[in-house]
Amino acid sequence: MPYLGLIITLLWLGCLVDVICSDEERVRHLPKLLWLMIVLLLPLAGSVLWLVLGRPQGVVEILMSKSAAEYPRPTRPVVDPEHDDDFQRRFRARVEEQRRVAQEQRQREEGNENAG
Structure with a gap:
C-alpha cells in the first residue's frame, strides 16, 4: 500500500487537468468552476465525483471526430x-x-x- 498516495495524487492531477481542459458547455450537472473547486478541495472524493457525474460523456469520440474534421484526407482517384x-x-x-x-x-x- 505504499503507492496508494501516489495513485491518488496522479488521479487527482489527471482530474484537475481534465476539468480545466473540458468545454464549459459539455460539463454535466454543475458549472465548470464549481467542479474545479470540488476536485481541488476534495482530492479523492472530488476526483471520483468528477469522473462519475461531471465529466462530459463521449469525450474520446468527440476528439476523434473533431481531429478528423479539422484534417480531411485528400481525395484522389485510385488508379491502377x-x-x-x-x-x-x-x-x-x-x-x-x-x-x-x-x-x-x-x-x-x-x-x-x-x-x-
Whole structure:
C-alpha cells in the first residue's frame, strides 16, 4: 500500500487537468468552476465525483471526430498503375535514364581498366 498516495495524487492531477481542459458547455450537472473547486478541495472524493457525474460523456469520440474534421484526407482517384498512361510514361523514362547512367558508368570503368 505504499503507492496508494501516489495513485491518488496522479488521479487527482489527471482530474484537475481534465476539468480545466473540458468545454464549459459539455460539463454535466454543475458549472465548470464549481467542479474545479470540488476536485481541488476534495482530492479523492472530488476526483471520483468528477469522473462519475461531471465529466462530459463521449469525450474520446468527440476528439476523434473533431481531429478528423479539422484534417480531411485528400481525395484522389485510385488508379491502377498498369492502366495509368502517365505513370507508365514516367516509369519508362526513369528506367531508360537508369540504363543510360549504368551504361555510362560501365564504359568509364572499362576505360579506367584499359588505361591502368
